[in-house]
Amino acid sequence: MAKREIDDRFKKFGTVSFTSISKVNDFVDSLEQGKVMATRCPDCNISYFPPRVDCQNCLGSNNEWFDTTEKEGTLATFSKMKYGPVGFEDDLPYTIAVLDFGDFKMFGRIDNNVPDDSIKIGMKMRVHVNDLQADQKNFVFKPA
């Protein structure tokens, strides 16, 4: 009898992933296609990022995916990190940030090529898929 396949695609998200199995594993496939997907409940018209399959308003699980890479967000805050946790040493220094898209926000990093002195709260940015070492992927913000 064939071994049951374990869908552990989420282990490919981020420099170090602490999750392998999730109901939103399709998010990782979308990253490979250059898309950063959020979800929305069609019944309640609520957008979710991080994406989730379950709507906390109607308790339904009909959420639909939508791409966020075409959207413009506003930089809400950021911090350039000089030290990082175990496992992230090779990425240092890097800048974490929150981007505000209006009906949802996104936590991530600012692209390393964006000059420090050009980063200002309130600036318009977009999210892009970013390739990391060992085939891992995450997403980064770049000026719009």
Next chain:
Amino acid sequence: MGKVGIIGVGQSVFSRSASGSFKELAFEAFKEACQDGQISAQEIDASVTCSAPEYDKQRSPSALVAEYCGLNGPAFYAETLCSSSSTGVRLAYSLIKSGLHDAVAVVGVQKMSEISSAASQELMGRGTDIQWESPFGTMMPAYYALFAQAHMAKYGLTNEDMAKVRVKSSTYGPLNDRAVFRKSLDLETLTSPDSKMTAPVAAPLRVGDCCANADGSSCVIVVSEEKAKSLSRDPVWILGVGAAIDSVNLASRDNFTSLPSAINAGKAAYKMAGVTVDDIDVAEVHDCFTIAELLAYEALGFAKPGQGKEMIKNKETYLDGRIPVNVDGGLLSKGHPIGATGGSQIRTIVKQLRGEAGEIQVKNPEIGLVHNVGGVGIYGNVTILGR
């Protein structure tokens, strides 16, 4: 149902590396609290052990701590990151108010020195959503730095304003024989570009803005009014216990200039205690980073939003100021043994209200407040105590 009070308080020395094991460290604070409260282990009928897991190898520590302390009643475990022992006190209050128990020992303990600083930052970085935030390489200084950055942009906060919080802390740290950091620091040392205190950690936070990890324990013994009558010491009364949460994912926060969990916990505690901010004579707030103390002033109504920096500039929170805050040196000087921190803050306020605070005694305080936050405002806890 009668009142609930605190009969005994204790804490270990907070240090870089404690000589005892987890349970031995816990015993140091328990012993002091029993001696302080003139109560024996046999008279205590339940315990709550409070810590953040994974810093040490011990799993399910509550029964082990109870065993080592000679406690026989049911043992519970409380965890809300850095505010675990304030949560423990709220649970003890509930256990007593329900009538299930009449004397509860709340033991906070953390042994952080068994792992490296980077490894402990990784653990703290996983005190968030491990699916969506931790994979970006998060840690606590960076989380608070996001709030400092937004505060600077919105209200014009400066690094010098934040440094002034550390100057206050280090005015009192040298007086606290339980503190890990007892050196005095002046504004020049904290702002000079060639000082190691201004080396960046997570911009805009610098070395001088951050508290140190520490090993340590605290113990608060909570009793019913009825039980207190059979004991020789007078309790300090718990007037209000406020608790609230906010989203773990920062993507779900409304803003990055305040911590609503602390605001809501404060409102709940004031209401329950039937007091207002004007009644607070002395306070301990969660200053894991300098920015955190300023956010606390604003959350508790000591200052209007954005005006926390004016309070520290005007020295309103010094010992002889309008509301003395963290005159035991705070976390910035004492160090921050996660699970033990809230109990240590409560110990300071209990001693203040009893008039036993020695060199840092505030003049005749009647009502004191403890603000203890887990994560970057994930868990907010405010406890109001009175004589």
